[in-house]
Amino acid sequence: MGNFRIGIMADSLKLPFYQSMEKCAALGADGVQLYAVSGEMSPENMTRWERKEKKRAIRDNGLIVSALCGDFGGHGFTRQAENEWRIEASKRVMDLALELDCRVVTTHIGVVPEDETCETYHILQDACGKLAEYAKGAGGYFAVETGPEPATRLKRFLDSIGKGGIAVNFDPANLVMVTGDDPVKGVEILKDYIVHTHAKDGLMVKKTDPKIIYDFFAEGGIGDLRLGDYFLETPLGEGSVDFPSYLKTLRDCGYQGFLTIEREVGEKPEEDIALAVKYLRASF
Numbered sequence: 090m091g092n093f094r095i096g097i098m099a100d101s102l103k104l105p106f107y108q109s110m111e112k113c114a115a116l117g118a119d120g121v122q123l124y125a126v127s128g129e130m131s132p133e134n135m136t137r138w139e140r141k142e143k144k145r146a147i148r149d150n151g152l153i154v155s156a157l158c159g160d161f162g163g164h165g166f167t168r169q170a171e172n173e174w175r176i177e178a179s180k181r182v183m184d185l186a187l188e189l190d191c192r193v194v195t196t197h198i199g200v201v202p203e204d205e206t207c208e209t210y211h212i213l214q215d216a217c218g219k220l221a222e223y224a225k226g227a228g229g230y231f232a233v234e235t236g237p238e239p240a241t242r243l244k245r246f247l248d249s250i251g252k253g254g255i256a257v258n259f260d261p262a263n264l265v266m267v268t269g270d271d272p273v274k275g276v277e278i279l280k281d282y283i284v285h286t287h288a289k290d291g292l293m294v295k296k297t298d299p300k301i302i303y304d305f306f307a308e309g310g311i312g313d314l315r316l317g318d319y320f321l322e323t324p325l326g327e328g329s330v331d332f333p334s335y336l337k338t339l340r341d342c343g344y345q346g347f348l349t350i351e352r353e354v355g356e357k358p359e360e361d362i363a364l365a366v367k368y369l370r371a372s373f
Contacts, residue, residue, distance in 0.1 A: 092340060094119040095369055096155040096349030098287070101358050106130065106143060110150045112359065117366045120155035121147065122195070122285075122349045125182045126162075132181045144189055154191035155347040156232065156258065156285045157182055164307045165199025166216035167209050176216060179231065180223050192229040193285045195258035199307075200237040200300045201246045210246075218250050225254030230284050232256040236263025237303050240275035247282055257282040260351075262289035265329040266320035267299045273334045280342035288348040288369060290328030292321045322354045324361055325368045336372055 097118040099109040106129050113121050123130050135143070147154060159182035166172050183194050198217060202210050220231040235243065235257060247255055257279050261272035276283065297319055305316065326332060336348075350365045352358045 092345040093336070093369075093373055094155070094347050095288075095366055096120040096122055096347040097362055097366075098122045098158075098349055098351040100124045100158075101350070101352040101362060103358060107146055110146050110152060114150040114152060116359070116363055117370070118152060118350075120153045120347055120349070122156045122158060122347075122351075123154060125157040125159060125185055125194075126178075130157075130185075132185045135185075140185070140188055147189070154186070154189045155349050156193040156195050157186045157189070157191060158196070159183070159194040159231075160196045160234075162307065164304075165197050166213055167199035169212050172212070172216045176219050179220055183224060183227055183229050183231070187227055187229060193232050193256070193258070194224075194229065195232045195234055195285060197234050197237070197303070200303050201242055203238075203242060205245070205249075213246070214249060217246075217255055218252060221250055221252040221254035223254070225252060230254060230256040232258035232285050234258040234263065234287075235260050235275065235279070236267050237299050239268055239270045240264070240278040244278050244282070247279075255282075256284040258285045258287065259283045260287040260289055261330045261335055262287070262291040262322060262328065266291040266293050266322070267302050269293055269296055272330055273338050276335065276338045276342055276344075280344070283339075283342075283344055283346075285346055286339070286344070286348055287351045288325060288365060289351045289353075290323045290325045290330045290332070292323060292328045293319070294321060295319050322352075325350075325365045332368075332372060340373075 097113045099121045102109050159179050186194050224231045264270040264272050352361045355361050
């Protein structure tokens with residue numbers, strides 16, 4: 090298997106920007122994904138000169154930007170009262186991505202309801218339709234991250250928008266940990282939409298309604314819910330994602346983009362990411 094490039098979610102390293110670029114290069118990455126919703130990579134926190142300097146640092150370390158993360162947290166785009174500012178902020182992240190020669194902004198949009206007639210479904214359609222229109226006009230993609238709903242439901246939702254400019258950031262671990270969906274079949278279902286992926290692995294411990302899990306993240310805690318009782322993120326190859334079949338299916342479906350390593354847990358992210366790079370290099 091070939092044609093893949095390896096990326097690193099730079100924020101997983103918990104280092105300042107310039108140090109993280111050097112470290113990503115030293116770890117053998119081809120590219121980086123960067124959070125752009127707060128901190129030093131937020132569009133409103135950078136002057137034009139700072140944008141040029143950071144772009145130069147990325148290039149000088151032999152890297153490219155695989156995607157920006159434009160996830161503003163909370164309940165995504167499911168709440169109409171918040172969507173005006175969320176949509177405008179997302180557009181500014183897309184503008185920054187294009188300045189950095191990148192066309193992909195990833196985000197969680199919230200849980201797509203099963204009931205296509207409910208108000209939340211229509212609110213999501215409206216917001217994502219506006220994002221899709223802006224992205225298409227700019228030559229980019231807003232990529233919805235997998236996890237909160239099965240792949241079949243996400244595809245129906247994306248098909249209903251039908252404007253181009255809307256895509257998928259495929260995270261196989263989210264599907265196995267939270268939704269209980271098969272990532273290999275998920276790739277086959279969503280193949281026409283996948284523009285970016287996360288290389289992440291994990292295990293479901295106990296099945297529950299994915300909305301409960303994502304509401305936990307949105308609200309910063311719900312009662313005595315302990316996420317470790319429901320799922321565990323693991324090093325690559327130690328969870329439920331069948332990476333050999335998953336990578337083969339990605340390639341068979343024509344995907345030639347990034348496998349971007351995201352490590353959200355653990356005390357030694359640099360060591361974990363180094364092992365993940367080695368694991369992926371040995372896999373294709």
